[in-house]
Amino acid sequence: MGFNAFDNFMFSFGPIFITAISALVFGFFIFMIIKGIGQWSKNNNSPRLTIPAHVVTKRAHTSGGSGDSSASTWYYATFQVESGDRMELAVGAKEYGMLAEGDIGMLTFQGTRYLRFERK
Incomplete structure (x- = not known):
């Protein structure tokens, strides 16, 4: 694997990696929001x-x-x-x-x- 091959690999892998990490962070925030709303609703429905x-x-x-x-x-x-x-x-x-x-x-x-x- 020469220098150009490594550059090509990083050029094509970099955007995929950044997109995957961004999706994980976004998914975590959505999960926490849904969990918080669920707990709030459960508390409101409790006596x-x-x-x-x-x-x-x-x-x-x-x-x-x-x-x-x-x-x-x-x-x-x-x-x-x-x-x-x-x-x-x-x-x-x-x-x-x-x-x-x-x-x-x-x-x-x-x-x-x-x-x-x-x-x-």
Whole structure:
């Protein structure tokens, strides 16, 4: 395989490779959008429940923030209900700050969507 043969191979393979990678990235974004819409719809069709629970633990996940980019933080709380089952729900920053591990109260949620927690 001479130099010209390699150039011809790369000239014909390059556009195919770029198109394939672009299609994979585009497909991933479409998949994530459909998955998000499906979860949103499932939550909307779930009943709103208010049950006794206590806060087992809290955690925060931060990403980004290197160089000139800003950081993003997501907050989660794990609740345990009377049956012993646990569920981790995403909560807002204000709610996260107001919750303390060991809090006992009434948890209101809809599917995987946290709505509120009222301490006793």
